[in-house]
Amino acid sequence: MKYISTRGHAGQPTNPEFCDILLGGLAPDGGLYLPESYPCVTRAELDAWRTLPYAELAFEILSKFITDIPAADLRAICAKTYTAEVYCHARAGDRAADITPVHWLEPGRLGLLELSNGPTLAFKDMAMQLLGNLFEYVLAKRGESINILGATSGDTGSAAEYAMRGKQGVRVFMLSPHGKMSAFQRAQMYSLQDENIFNIAVTGMFDDAQDIVKAVSNDHAFKAGHKIGAVNSINWARVAAQVVYYFKGYFAATSSNDQEVAFCVPSGNFGNICAGHIARQMGLPVAKLLLATNENDVLDEFFRTGVYRPRKAAETHVTSSPSMDISKASNFERFVFDLVGRDPQKVAALWAEVDAGRAFDLSASAEFARIAEFGFLSGASSHADRLATIRKVFEQYGVMIDTHTADGVKVAWELAGAVPAGVPLLVLETALPVKFSETIVEALGREPERPADLAGIEALPQRVEVMAPDVDAIKRVITERVRG
Numbered sequence: 001m002k003y004i005s006t007r008g009h010a011g012q013p014t015n016p017e018f019c020d021i022l023l024g025g026l027a028p029d030g031g032l033y034l035p036e037s038y039p040c041v042t043r044a045e046l047d048a049w050r051t052l053p054y055a056e057l058a059f060e061i062l063s064k065f066i067t068d069i070p071a072a073d074l075r076a077i078c079a080k081t082y083t084a085e086v087y088c089h090a091r092a093g094d095r096a097a098d099i100t101p102v103h104w105l106e107p108g109r110l111g112l113l114e115l116s117n118g119p120t121l122a123f124k125d126m127a128m129q130l131l132g133n134l135f136e137y138v139l140a141k142r143g144e145s146i147n148i149l150g151a152t153s154g155d156t157g158s159a160a161e162y163a164m165r166g167k168q169g170v171r172v173f174m175l176s177p178h179g180k181m182s183a184f185q186r187a188q189m190y191s192l193q194d195e196n197i198f199n200i201a202v203t204g205m206f207d208d209a210q211d212i213v214k215a216v217s218n219d220h221a222f223k224a225g226h227k228i229g230a231v232n233s234i235n236w237a238r239v240a241a242q243v244v245y246y247f248k249g250y251f252a253a254t255s256s257n258d259q260e261v262a263f264c265v266p267s268g269n270f271g272n273i274c275a276g277h278i279a280r281q282m283g284l285p286v287a288k289l290l291l292a293t294n295e296n297d298v299l300d301e302f303f304r305t306g307v308y309r310p311r312k313a314a315e316t317h318v319t320s321s322p323s324m325d326i327s328k329a330s331n332f333e334r335f336v337f338d339l340v341g342r343d344p345q346k347v348a349a350l351w352a353e354v355d356a357g358r359a360f361d362l363s364a365s366a367e368f369a370r371i372a373e374f375g376f377l378s379g380a381s382s383h384a385d386r387l388a389t390i391r392k393v394f395e396q397y398g399v400m401i402d403t404h405t406a407d408g409v410k411v412a413w414e415l416a417g418a419v420p421a422g423v424p425l426l427v428l429e430t431a432l433p434v435k436f437s438e439t440i441v442e443a444l445g446r447e448p449e450r451p452a453d454l455a456g457i458e459a460l461p462q463r464v465e466v467m468a469p470d471v472d473a474i475k476r477v478i479t480e481r482v483r484g
């Protein structure tokens with residue numbers, strides 16, 4: 001499988017394969033990598049896959065995208081990644097073996113696809129754990145190493161650290177805003193004692209941390225000299241890994257491959273639902289993809305109107321579903337590439353507008369007139385909606401959901417009428433409520449349950465350096481730690 005850039009120039013090598021693009025970010029032309037065509041899944045394959053355990057299903061699907069790792073090695077990587085021991089937080093009985101079990105609210109009609117059973121209790125573990133094992137494998141083969149530099153306000157940084165801890169050839173430098181994360185989030189990250197994980201708490205806001213990462217990455221000599229890399233949400237391997245659970249959810253929600261399913265996805269950077277779009281393009285029988293945003297509704301606006309208007313930082317709301325607080329959806333370019341008939345010139349022209357801080361408007365275009373063919377519908381929710389949804393789900397079904405999943409359930413209820421009768425609707429559960437306990441207490445007047453193995457993590461010793469938001473000082477720390 002060869003990869004192309006959404007803007008036409010995939011760089012060197014001319015036709016990169018999976019391992020060539022695994023460790024990088026954007027294509028050299030500023031575009032995003034995609035397979036040159038989506039592999040089609042045959043009916044015979046769907047029939048053969050229906051009963052496969054998660055790791056084997058992952059191998060079957062990923063081997064369509066990854067043709068430059070020997071099958072036996074890829075199978076071993078999948079088997080090592082998707083184990084009941086890693087995804088052990090499934091909340092009842094022995095469902096952990098399913099990795100992403102479906103929790104029905106209305107049997108056969110409305111369910112939660114649980115994606116938050118991994119080590120950091122959020123769906124980013126689903127892809128990041130695979131990335132950790134792929135990085136280690138490819139770096140060892142090439143005799144290389146990488147120093148991952150990132151900034152986090154919570155979910156992504158902890159998922160990256162838990163995926164990369166103890167991995168040969170990988171170091172992680174993760175900047176977080178000092179004193180701005182919850183005690184639980186701090187404990188999750190800072191209690192890691194692995195020698196290849198470096199937590200740096202920056203005395204400033206998340207944006208200060210983010211600016212430092214940008215400044216270091218823009219210093220090309222430093223970046224090359226120190227083998228600086230990233231694991232951001234545009235990484236193709238993360239999207240590919242996420243395709244798997246759409247298939248798994250489909251098989252769990254249906255009893256035959258003649259049936260269809262619908263998904264509702266709490267969205268921020270469009271990474272999760274992009275994987276759903278790709279699963280559908282591959283031939284998975286998906287009737288609808290419902291996209292849910294919070295008050296930061298840049299994507300909802302596009303799917304309703306055809307206008308994509310990235311917001312300014314000052315227009316970005318700080319909400320109680322913070323992992324969806326985005327002003328610009330980094331993976332959205334992948335969908336638009338497909339929407340405009342995979343024409344890289346059109347994408348480059350549209351993103352020239354976006355990169356100049358402007359909007360683009362497809363409302364009158366022939367392409368947008370065909371948007372229904374892609375199955376998308378969208379909706380948005382507010383803080384009051386989240387509280388009401390968390391309450392209603394708890395009262396009606398005795399299930400506690402987190403704030404992001406609540407955005408999904410709210411929109412699923414609102415748009416359920418557009419899903420064909422008899423088609424099960426799965427809302428993707430993107431985090432466990434314990435990660436956002438303040439809002440749960442506000443909604444329900446009680447603390448969410450915490451998985452037993454995370455009891456008291458706030459009391460564990462923490463490993464973190466507090467530093468001023470000073471680019472040169474942080475470069476010095478990286479240099480010292482890399483030298484060892």
Ligand SMILES: *Cc1c(COP(=O)(O)O)cnc(C)c1O
Pocket residue numbers: 122123124155156233266267268269270271272273323324404430431
């Ligand atoms: C990252 C995240 C999202 C948004 O996912 P995207 O892939 O960015 O659309 C939603 N919910 C939670 C809990 C997350 O961590």
